[in-house]
Every structure is written in structure tokens, then in C-alpha cells.
Amino acid sequence: MAVTQEQADWFADAFRQLVANIDRAILGKEEAIRLVVAAMLSNGHVLLEDVPGTGKTVLAKALANTVDGTQSRIQFTPDLLPSDVTGVSIYDQSNGRFEFHRGPIFASVVLADEINRASPKTQSALLEVMEEGVVTIDGVGHPVGAPFLVIATQNPIEQAGTYALPEAQLDRFLIKTALGYPDHATTVSLLLDSSNRARASSIQPIIASESIVTMSQLASEVYVDPAVMGYLSEIVTATRADKDSALGVSIRGALALARAAKTWALAAGRTYVTPDDIRELAVPVLAHRVIVDPESEFAGVSAEDIVVRSIAEVDPPAYRAA
Numbered sequence: 318m319a320v321t322q323e324q325a326d327w328f329a330d331a332f333r334q335l336v337a338n339i340d341r342a343i344l345g346k347e348e349a350i351r352l353v354v355a356a357m358l359s360n361g362h363v364l365l366e367d368v369p370g371t372g373k374t375v376l377a378k379a380l381a382n383t384v385d386g387t388q389s390r391i392q393f394t395p396d397l398l399p400s401d402v403t404g405v406s407i408y409d410q411s412n413g414r415f416e417f418h419r420g421p422i423f424a425s426v427v428l429a430d431e432i433n434r435a436s437p438k439t440q441s442a443l444l445e446v447m448e449e450g451v452v453t454i455d456g457v458g459h460p461v462g463a464p465f466l467v468i469a470t471q472n473p474i475e476q477a478g479t480y481a482l483p484e485a486q487l488d489r490f491l492i493k494t495a496l497g498y499p500d501h502a503t504t505v506s507l508l509l510d511s512s513n514r515a516r517a518s519s520i521q522p523i524i525a526s527e528s529i530v531t532m533s534q535l536a537s538e539v540y541v542d543p544a545v546m547g548y549l550s551e552i553v554t555a556t557r558a559d560k561d562s563a564l565g566v567s568i569r570g571a572l573a574l575a576r577a578a579k580t581w582a583l584a585a586g587r588t589y590v591t592p593d594d595i596r597e598l599a600v601p602v603l604a605h606r607v608i609v610d611p612e613s614e615f616a617g618v619s620a621e622d623i624v625v626r627s628i629a630e631v632d633p634p635a636y637r638a639a
């Protein structure tokens with residue numbers, strides 16, 4: 318069913334309120350907040366590659382509080398076991414059977430802090446739940462519910478004792494972005510309010526979790542013209558053909574960009590996707606899925622460079638509002 322303009326206006330207003338509410342805890346990072354909220358509404362997950370102390374935990378807590386959901390934080394370490402993430406079945410002598418005890422993955426917003434410090438076995442415990450929203454223990458599936466968002470973090474500076482995420486797992490993240498340091502004015506505001514160490518706790522819910530599910534369903538019904546989908550496909554193909562690319566964007570990455578573009582368009586109050594939506598989201602959605610050729614990487618070429626170059630090589634289709 319086509320999305321009406323009235324529904325688009327309601328979605329855009331709700332999106333703005335969500336971003337503004339979270340921005341009260343994370344000052345001056347509106348663009349990053351917009352990307353994280355868009356990921357949640359697109360049923361995706363976020364990878365934050367940032368140095369410590371930039372507000373990643375505050376962001377996760379503020380988002381969970383805003384949507385009236387639950388929040389958990391998992392500190393990934395080399396000795397963390399898969400069952401520490403997903404949960405474990407424990408034998409109950411009183412009734413003579415095993416009972417499943419849920420792990421911290423069962424929350425609306427899960428902060429997987431320094432995910433690359435855990436062993437590959439523990440990292441892989443997230444694959445099924447991030448893709449399917451289900452944790453399988455002893456052959457029994459346990460849905461995590463909706464909304465469900467994993468915000469994983471990586472420290473780009475300290476690499477000793479870390480395990481790089483494999484391509485298959487990177488592909489599960491809809492968006493990769495960073496918060497970064499605040500600007501001068503924001504830093505001064507934070508310093509003046511330094512006695513407030515619980516900024517996220519003061520964030521009050523402004524929308525029910527059920528409404529987030531409704532918004533996600535609405536976003537999935539946004540119209541996309543075949544010409545715009547063709548434009549997206551050509552950009553993805555260009556990342557594979559680029560001279561500095563060892564591995565381009567997969568079809569999963571193309572589908573992820575299509576989902577995110579629908580949400581982005583609706584957040585702007587439009588009932589249709591434009592080439593501008595594709596261009597604006599291409600780097601945060603596609604760059605972490607591109608593997609740069611080792612020699613090119615040594616020469617200073619980044620995955621972001623390849624995506625930007627691919628966008629420049631493809632002519633956008635002409636479009637008009639319906």
C-alpha cells in the first residue's frame with residue numbers, strides 16, 4: 318500500500334522529535350543521531366568506530382530512553398563467551414528440565430562496546446540475532462522482539478589484542494559512522510554542565526516501542542522508481558569494478574542502502590526516494606563493505622574514497638515529484 322503524504326508528514330515530525338530528544342544528551346551530533354535513528358527504523362544496526370569518551374554509551378542509553386525501551390551494555394573482552402551474550406540453558410532440579418536464561422542481547426538497544434576485542438567465536442554469536450532477530454539455543458529459537466538495535470563500537474587507535482571483524486559480520490551492520498569530538502561551543506556547554514554525569518538518564522520517553530515498529534513498517538512501503546534502483550545498482554557495480562577495490566559491495570549491501578534510503582526519504586517528508594537520498598547515504602551504508610586492495614591501502618586509498626569515486630562516475634537519473 319502506497320504511503321500517503323499525511324503519513325509522510327507524521328513520520329517526518331516523529332523522526333525530528335526523536336532526533337531532538339536524543340540530541341539533548343548528545344549535543345552537537347545531529348547528523349550521527351539521524352543516521353542511528355534511521356538505522357533503527359530500517360531494522361538495521363550501527364557500527365561506531367570512535368575513540369573512547371565521545372559519548373557512545375550515552376547515545377545508546379538516550380535512544381533506549383527515548384523509545385521507552387530496554388537497554389543493555391556488553392563489554393567485549395577476550396575471555397567473553399558466546400553464552401555471556403546470548404544467554405544459557407540451566408538445569409532446574411525442581412521441575413527436572415532446562416530453563417533458558419536470557420543474556421544481555423535481549424534488549425531494545427544493545428551497546429556492544431569494543432566488539433573487536435572479543436574472540437571470533439563470540440563475535441559470531443551476534444550474526445544470527447542481528448540478521449534474523451532470533452537467538453537459537455539448544456535448537457529452540459528465542460525472538461529478541463522489536464525494536465531491536467545493536468550499536469557496536471570499535472577503537473580505531475588501539476589495535477593490540479583485537480580481532481578484526483570478518484567481512485560477513487561487517488555486512489550485518491547497516492551503517493558505519495562516528496560521533497567524533499564536539500566543536501568548541503558544544504565543548505564549553507558540556508564543561509559548564511560537567512556536574513551532570515547522567516545526561517542520558519534525564520531523557521524521557523516520547524514514543525512507545527510499538528510506534529517504532531509502525532514507523533519501520535511504514536518506511537518499508539515508500540515508493541522507489543526503477544530508475545532510482547538502477548542508479549543504486551550502478552553505484553554498487555562501480556565499487557566492484559574500481560581499480561583500488563579488492564572486494565566491492567555485495568547484494569546485501571545494495572539491499573541495505575535501498576532500505577535506508579526509504580527511511581531517509583520518509584524522514585524528509587517525501588513519499589518517494591530520490592537520487593539525493595542514495596548519494597547522502599552511500600558512504601555510511603556502503604564504505605565498510607568495501608575491501609581496499611592492500612597496495613592501494615598502503616598508498617592511502619580508503620574505502621570511502623572508492624564509494625565517493627563510484628558515485629561521481631555514475632550519472633543520476635532525472636526525476637520529478639509525482
